[in-house]
Amino acid sequence: GAGVSQTPSNKVTEKGKYVELRCDPISGHTALYWYRQSLGQGPEFLIYFQGTGAADDSGLPNDRFFAVRPEGSVSTLKIQRTERGDSAVYLCASTNGGGGGTGELFFGEGSRLTVL
Amino acid sequence: AQSVSQHNHHVILSEAASLELGCNYSYGGTVNLFWYVQYPGQHLQLLLKYFSGDPLVKGIKGFEAEFIKSKFSFNLRKPSVQWSDTAEYFCAVKSRNNNDMRFGAGTRLTVKP
Numbered sequence: 001g002a003g004v005s006q007t008p009s010n011k012v013t014e015k016g017k018y019v020e021l022r023c024d025p026i027s028g029h030t031a032l033y034w035y036r037q038s039l040g041q042g043p044e045f046l047i048y049f050q051g052t053g054a055a056d057d058s059g060l061p062n063d064r065f066f067a068v069r070p071e072g073s074v075s076t077l078k079i080q081r082t083e084r085g086d087s088a089v090y091l092c093a094s095t096n097g098g099g100g101g102t103g104e105l106f107f108g109e110g111s112r113l114t115v116l
Numbered sequence: 117a118q119s120v121s122q123h124n125h126h127v128i129l130s131e132a133a134s135l136e137l138g139c140n141y142s143y144g145g146t147v148n149l150f151w152y153v154q155y156p157g158q159h160l161q162l163l164l165k166y167f168s169g170d171p172l173v174k175g176i177k178g179f180e181a182e183f184i185k186s187k188f189s190f191n192l193r194k195p196s197v198q199w200s201d202t203a204e205y206f207c208a209v210k211s212r213n214n215n216d217m218r219f220g221a222g223t224r225l226t227v228k229p
Contacts, residue, residue, distance in 0.1 A: 033217065042122075042206050042219040043160070056216055091160070104150060105208075105217060107160040 002026075004108035006092050012114045013082055021077040021111045025094030031055075032075050033105060034067055035091040043091055049075060082115045089113075118143030118209045122220035129197050130228050137192040137223045139207035146212040149190040151181055152219075154204045163205070166190065177201070199229045 005024040013019055025032050031050050035043035045059040049069045057067070064082075069075040079086055089112050093105035123138035141147065151163040164175025171183040181192045190207060204224050210217040 035219070040222075040224075042120075042221040045216075045218055048216070050214075055214065093160075104162045104165055105160075107152075109159045 004092055004094055004106055006090075006108035006111050008111055009109060010112045010114075012116065014116050015082060015084060017082050017115075019079045019082055019113060021079075021090050021113070023075045023077070023092030023094075023108060025073065025075070025092070026096075026106055027073075029094035029096045029106075030072070031095045032069060033091075033093045033095075034075070034077050035093065037089045037091055037110070038087075046077070046090075079113075082113075084115050087113055087115045118147065118211060118216070118218050120207050120209050120218055120220035122205075122207055122223050124223045125221070126224045126226070128226045128228065131199055132196045133227075135192070135194040135197050135201075135225070137205055137207075137225070139190045139192065139220060141188050141190070141207075141209040143188075143209060143211065148210045148212060149181075149183060150208040150210065150217075151175065151179070151190075151192050152206045152208060154206065154222075156203065160206065163192070197225070197227050199227045201225060202227045 007022045033048040034046040037043045047057040047067050052072045064080045066078045089110040091110045093107045095105050119142050121140045149166040152160045153163045154160050163179050164173050166173045166183045174180045179194050183190050204222045206222045207220040
């Protein structure tokens with residue numbers, strides 16, 4: 001597509017439920033990032049993929065969070081046993097820069113998650 | 117991993133005032149530097165970027181930034197702000213060795229008409 005697409009744009013769920021957030025990057029972009037942005041804060045790094053593999057998942061807050069990118073394109077962020085503190089906007093971005101690349105990140109509109 | 121500090125949380129200016137937003141980073145290796153802007157209700161957009169060469173880079177809408185390697189800084193400037201510049205501004209640092217990119221906490225700019 002023309003840009004990074006994220007679905008759903010809004011998700012309201014109850015504490016303890018399982019949530020999946022999807023990201024469809026710009027076609028041909030090899031690197032894909034997930035960030036989390038809370039109100040009044042900058043994007044907090046979660047994980048990034050180079051191709052199908054997670055190159056760095058050090059930002060995932062705990063083992064309730066998991067992300068996959070099985071075919072090197074679409075990625076899904078999965079959150080188990082959601083907690084109220086997980087409420088935030090989850091941002092996806094992609095770039096065509098490889099290792100050492102200088103490509104800027106192109107961001108999606110984000111998925112706003114609200115955990116009641 | 118690298119980290120980014122933005123000194124100003126909220127800046128309020130009148131139209132035509134000059135702007136400078138501070139950004140410092142910590143990282144031992146070579147980096148690329150970015151400023152992103154987020155207008156109300158919109159997604160993050162690139163304002164300008166520095167990769168190499170002239171440390172003074174010019175971006176869209178009259179913004180510029182200067183990379184001072186010795187100070188690990190990449191401050192954003194604009195000589196005369198407009199009401200439409202009201203937005204949140206984020207500094208970001210990306211390692212040249214990989215695709216690891218980190219953002220600062222952001223500076224909210226409010227321009228009074």
